[in-house]
Amino acid sequence: MSTDVEDLLREGMERFTADLRASAGLTCQVARRRRRRRRLALCSVTGAAAALTAGGVALAVVVVPSQQRTGIELTADVVKRVSSALTAADPGDIARMSVTTSSASPYGGKATTTTAEEWSYGDQWRSVTYSSPGHTLYDEGYTASAGSSVYTLVNYSTQTWTKRPGLGRPAGAIPFSTLPASRGCRPAIGAFPLLYKFGLPGIGLPASSLPSTVARSLRTAVSCGTLTVAGRQSVDGIEAIKLTSRPGSFISETIWVSPSTYLPVRVVVRSASGAPAVQQTADITWLSPTAQNLAKLTVPIPAGFRKLSLSAVAAPTFKQISPALLPRPKAFCLMPAVNACGNPPFPVGGPPLGSGYR
């Protein structure tokens, strides 16, 4: 039967359109329509300009109705420009995460607990890792602009720092590529956590994504069955919706989201039984991008610290926390030298899910 479908479809299309005839004078109809649109274009541009003036939105663009353009195009152009202007003015909130990582050593060593503070905002990201409360282990982050990024790492143990361009590509390539597409459900994505980049501190919020994108993706994950609503729980006084990953997932992930915004307020990831016990908890707050909050995204370099190569700055810290699994400098996780040291860069979560490490 199925081999006939193509033929039946052809015949069906033939039948469906058999009695259609284009009306005579199509050119005249189109010309009339074009004149009508030009008149509408003038109205649209005038109306849009009035609205923009009233709203106080400064557009550095002067929209001039062209002889060659239709009303729809002009209206669309104005809408697009206003939308771009608003997007530029409101790129979303800064995600601030407080991350606690507990990990057991696969080699029978002592269990480790570290905490980190992390900020994620568009192409910028920063993480400060503490070995104990108030004792900074290292501070790292990257900024990206015009397609290039600069990774900065400050090692407080050795009082060294480094900057390296090209490392720390804008976040987002990995975690959100595993999320369901907004228009449908991608299969076989249950094996990996949605928001968490396991083996690294913090959650993998995508670069350049607005909070609305995060919320929408979570909603889609729920509608696709990748996440299941497991009731409501109070998280720091917020009555949050609890979402859980599919049973049997390689890594179990629980996400609490705000009922009003559907933004995550807490994410907990646990390794599955059989793997070294690792748990990461991220408490998330969403900050408005004020100058004070934006300043948190910059990695400060303390006076008196020496500048060295990346491996020289990262290795001592890495050695210090070895063989503990987590956390480690993110850029370093991709470097072959890490594996050469005998420390698997992604011990539990498996290999990176994409080309970047976040």
Place this chain on the structure above:
Amino acid sequence: MAAGRSTAELERFLAERADHLLRTAVLLAGNREAGEDLLQTAVERLLRRWGRIDGDPEGYVRRTLCNLAIDGYRRAGRWRQKERLLRTELRQPQDATGDVDLRDALVRLLLQLPARQRAVLVLRYWEQLTDAEAAVVLGCSEGTVKSSGSRGLARLRELADGWNDTAAMCGRNGK
């Protein structure tokens, strides 16, 4: 065809090809009204660029129709698709002309497919283009055309198989 065509050439082209293009537009848009609107918009664009188009004007119109149909689908949102689903109820095969009904049903289901899948199937099975030619029209890779076409056909095959099962069941039950 070289650039710098005359209006008379445009009239001649439309006189020859408008019927076929309208049929394509209706298949892409889903109904006659929307198809006529789609074709008029495409012809309007053709009119603006008539003097500057190098190559086949029909290819230009076809490409414009597909792009407009896909963009229109995006703009219209899912509600329109749902509305169509609600409006369209598949008739069960009632007699020996089941194949005819199935053809109609296939076309109705075609109109419910996502715009890109629909465009691929229209280009492949109505316009008789190859995957490579369809890819050029849609401005995507040949692989995308193949996968979209395959998904669309798979959906249609599901319908056809279900149709046959229902027909067989009706036959067994004496309808």
